[in-house]
Amino acid sequence: xxxxxxxxxxxxxxxxxxxxxxxxxxxxxxxxxxxxxxxxxxxxxxxxxxxxxxxxxxxxxxxxxxxxxxxxxxxxxxxxxxxxxxxxxxxxxxxxxxxxxxxxxxxxxxxxxxxxxxxxxxxxxxxxxxxxxxxxxxxxxxxxxxxxxxxxxxxxxxxxxxxxxxxxxxxxxxxxxxxxxxxxxxxxxxxxxxxxxxxxxxxxxxxxxxxxxxxxxxxxxxxxxxxxxxxxxxxxxxxxxxxxxxxxxxxxxxxxxxxxxxxxxxxxxxxxxxxxxxxxxxxxxxxxxxxxxxxxxxxxxxxxxxxxxxxxxxxxxxxxxxxxxxxxxxxxxxxxxxxxxxxxxxxxxxxxxxxxxxxxxxxxxxxxxxxxxxxxxxxxxxxxxxxxxxxxxxxxxxxxxxxxxxxxxxxxxxxxxxxxxxxxxxxxxx
Numbered sequence: 001x002x003x004x005x006x007x008x009x010x011x012x013x014x015x016x017x018x019x020x021x022x023x024x025x026x027x028x029x030x031x032x033x034x035x036x037x038x039x040x041x042x043x044x045x046x047x048x049x050x051x052x053x054x055x056x057x058x059x060x061x062x063x064x065x066x067x068x069x070x071x072x073x074x075x076x077x078x079x080x081x082x083x084x085x086x087x088x089x090x091x092x093x094x095x096x097x098x099x100x101x102x103x104x105x106x107x108x109x110x111x112x113x114x115x116x117x118x119x120x121x122x123x124x125x126x127x128x129x130x131x132x133x134x135x136x137x138x139x140x141x142x143x144x145x146x147x148x149x150x151x152x153x154x155x156x157x158x159x160x161x162x163x164x165x166x167x168x169x170x171x172x173x174x175x176x177x178x179x180x181x182x183x184x185x186x187x188x189x190x191x192x193x194x195x196x197x198x199x200x201x202x203x204x205x206x207x208x209x210x211x212x213x214x215x216x217x218x219x220x221x222x223x224x225x226x227x228x229x230x231x232x233x234x235x236x237x238x239x240x241x242x243x244x245x246x247x248x249x250x251x252x253x254x255x256x257x258x259x260x261x262x263x264x265x266x267x268x269x270x271x272x273x274x275x276x277x278x279x280x281x282x283x284x285x286x287x288x289x290x291x292x293x294x295x296x297x298x299x300x301x302x303x304x305x306x307x308x309x310x311x312x313x314x315x316x317x318x319x320x321x322x323x324x325x326x327x328x329x330x331x332x333x334x335x336x337x338x339x340x341x342x343x344x345x346x347x348x349x350x351x352x353x354x355x356x357x358x359x360x361x362x363x364x365x366x367x368x369x370x371x372x373x374x375x376x377x378x379x380x381x382x383x384x385x386x387x388x389x390x391x392x393x394x395x396x397x398x399x400x401x402x403x404x405x406x407x408x409x410x411x412x413x414x415x416x417x418x419x420x421x422x423x424x425x426x427x428x429x430x
Contacts, residue, residue, distance in 0.1 A: 026361040038368035059279065063286040064381030068389050088280035091273065092234035099237060102129035132240055134233035137186040139172055139193055144417035146173040151413035153406065158194065161213040164399050165295040167221040170194040175417040177425050179315040183216045185229060192220070198421050199318050202347040203354040204311055206402040211300030211308045218295025222288055231281060235274065242270045286381050293386055294393060301398030302390060309387040313365040314354060321353050322346075326426050343422035 007024035018032040029036040102125045109122025139145055148155045151173065159169040170183065170192040178197035186193055194216060204212060245267040247260040297305040325346060370384040380386075402410070 023358045029364050037364055038371055059282050061382055063283045064385045067286055067290055068385050084280040085284040088231055088277055091277055092230045095234040095237050099129050099132045132237045135236055136188050140174055143174050143176040144420050153409040154413050160400055161299045162217045164299045165214055165218045165221045167217055177421050179318050181212055181216050202351050206407055207300045207304035207398055208308045210400050211296045211304040214299030215292045215296035218292035222291040238274050289380050290389055293390055297396040299400055302396045305390050309383055310362055312383055313369055321350055322425050343419055346422040
């Protein structure tokens with residue numbers, strides 16, 4: 001299926017009278033006065049976030065703007081541990097110290113309290129400690145996973161990008177259906193996992209893909225606090241405490257109400273510690289994202305890095321296109337056979353559709369998202385600030401390139417995961 005043919009519109013702006021030339025497939029707007037630049041406001045398009053989430057987004061914007069001003073004033077953007085980040089690590093150590101204390105106390109009760117009630121108390125302490133133990137995570141088991149033997153060319157590219165940004169490569173690559181990419185360390189030994197979301201990967205140019213890898217691996221190179229296992233595992237332990245002490249909703253019996261009354265203050269305290277830990281690491285997270293963007297430009301070049309920022313604005317269009325492909329399959333009779341057939345060309349159709357998005361629509365999205373404070377999530381600086389920071393920084397030429405032959409070899413290694421994820425995308429929901 002080819003991308004729909006463009007239908008040109010040529011009309012005066014109803015606000016300022018300036019001539020508007022546009023593609024009828026997309027929102028008609030005026031670049032001169034920004035009439036109709038954001039016809040559906042973000043507040044109407046999505047559910048209003050909760051107070052904590054709104055607070056996170058507001059702080060992300062404020063920290064992002066402050067760091068951008070520092071860059072604009074010529075201050076160097078360096079990775080460092082500021083006082084809030086150090087406090088977050090100290091709190092994390094205290095959280096884990098509670099778990100260690102429970103283990104020691106539990107073992108002492110078991111040994112010293114034989115034949116007494118201390119044994120029961122010790123066993124209870126050990127059970128709680130097990131529930132609160134640091135969890136180092138494991139690779140997902142519901143998406144395609146690649147090791148070096150499966151995709152030597154892709155891993156070689158990741159290794160090359162890693163060396164360019166000043167870190168080592170990854171041990172495992174996961175491929176999923178999200179419009180995203182991420183890295184994290186798993187297991188006690190801290191093995192590294194790179195997750196590539198095909199809806200994002202497939203709409204990027206080869207250099208933008210290198211920039212994406214540079215950004216993700218840049219988090220390891222910069223020692224981003226939020227990617228640190230100490231803080232991350234402490235947050236997990238606090239979440240577990242919070243789960244155990246959370247008030248029972250709609251309690252009607254006096255026993256349940258009594259339990260709610262006794263656990264409310266501990267639960268409230270835990271919420272406060274979680275919020276404090278979140279706020280202490282947020283500025284470091286913002287700095288980490290800007291530094292990762294610098295690594296992104298170093299690997300793929302500033303032009304590709306800025307192009308990646310623009311592609312991130314197209315996430316809604318990408319997922320709408322994939323949803324349309326899924327819905328088209330619901331109208332067919334032989335769903336299984338038809339899904340397998342349509343899965344073969346899904347990513348090519350998606351790339352063609354997104355490549356046909358005109359420049360004036362991308363510019364509209366830039367301006368609309370600037371008004372909305374668009375961000376990948378509540379811990380990232382707003383995308384338009386990240387784009388401006390890249391533009392203000394030193395112009396980088398790409399240090400890594402992928403020729404056509406290498407791109408084909410990487411595509412061949414991803415062929416089976418592409419088919420698997422495509423079938424998952426086209427599977428009817430529910």
